[in-house]
Amino acid sequence: MSLATVEHGGADVAGGHGSSAHGAAGHGKKGLGNPVLGMLLFIVSEIMFFGGLFAAYFSLRTSAGTWPPEGNEAFLIKEHVLFPSILTLLLVISSLTCQIAVWRIRRGDRVGMNRALMLTVILGVVFLMGQLYEYTQLGYGIADGTFGGTFYILTGFHGAHVLGGVLMLSVCLYRGGLGQFSAQHHDMVEATSIYWHFVDIVWVFLFALLYFV
Numbered sequence: 270m271s272l273a274t275v276e277h278g279g280a281d282v283a284g285g286h287g288s289s290a291h292g293a294a295g296h297g298k299k300g301l302g303n304p305v306l307g308m309l310l311f312i313v314s315e316i317m318f319f320g321g322l323f324a325a326y327f328s329l330r331t332s333a334g335t336w337p338p339e340g341n342e343a344f345l346i347k348e349h350v351l352f353p354s355i356l357t358l359l360l361v362i363s364s365l366t367c368q369i370a371v372w373r374i375r376r377g378d379r380v381g382m383n384r385a386l387m388l389t390v391i392l393g394v395v396f397l398m399g400q401l402y403e404y405t406q407l408g409y410g411i412a413d414g415t416f417g418g419t420f421y422i423l424t425g426f427h428g429a430h431v432l433g434g435v436l437m438l439s440v441c442l443y444r445g446g447l448g449q450f451s452a453q454h455h456d457m458v459e460a461t462s463i464y465w466h467f468v469d470i471v472w473v474f475l476f477a478l479l480y481f482v
Contacts (some may be wrong), residue, residue, distance in 0.1 A: 293368045302456035306358070308430045308463050315430075319471055322426065326419050326478070333415055349407070350480050357476050360431075363392035364469040367438070371462045377452035379445060386442040386458075393435040400428050423475055430468050 301309070330336050366389045373381035404421075411421035441458050444450060450458055 276434055277290075286328055302458040302459070304460040305463065308460035312463065312467050313414070315467065319426075321424075323474075326423060327360050331475065336416070336425050351404060352399070353405075353476060353480060356396050356403075357472065359399075360396050360421055360469050363389045363396070364466055366392065367462045367465045371455075371458055374445075374455045374458055375452055379448060379450065380453075381446045382450065382458065383442060386438055386445060389464055390435055390438045390442060393438065396401050396436070397428060397431055400424065418481060423479065425467070427472055427475055430471070434461070434465045434468050 336351075366385045370382045370385035373379075373385060407416045411418055411425075438461055441461050444457070467473065
């Protein structure tokens with residue numbers, strides 16, 4: 270074998286490695302991380318869960334004839350709608366602050382992410398406290414007929430999901446304070462934001478359904 274052939278073969282090998290490196294670089298941008306993918310799959314199951322609750326609500330409502338049943342008409346007057354409207358606004362704002370946290374960490378801004386997460390947690394806690402306060406002001410409970418049962422079941426399950434979201438956000442805030450997230454590694458923040466947006470969207474539908482429809 271001639272020296273030229275060896276040199277030519279070496280060039281081919283070098284070229285092959287160069288192509289491989291270029292291919293690896295071309296696939297350097299990762300797709301969905303496992304936490305994000307897992308959360309998306311979980312959200313699908315949650316959509317079916319709340320879909321079942323909504324279907325049960327409409328079934329009970331259509332079979333009841335008069336809605337709300339006699340004795341609970343005051344539930345829909347403006348005095349009772351104003352307070353949950355404020356809570357709804359706070360929850361929508363919390364969805365924005367949660368997304369700001371994602372935008373910040375994508376840029377590598379850990380301080381900005383932590384501040385946005387802290388504000389989101391505070392708004393979530395205020396919403397839960399407001400919901401508990403509203404329960405004490407309604408004048409009826411879960412055992413007060415079909416209306417009371419469906420109202421407390423729907424809002425109660427949603428409140429439990431908000432609590433779960435607050436806990437996840439708190440874990441993200443704790444880990445963020447330890448500096449465990451970066452522009453390249455923040456899948457948990459992304460996954461938690463997806464869940465929080467879902468919880469907010471569900472509440473908007475619940476709020477419109479229970480208070481205005």
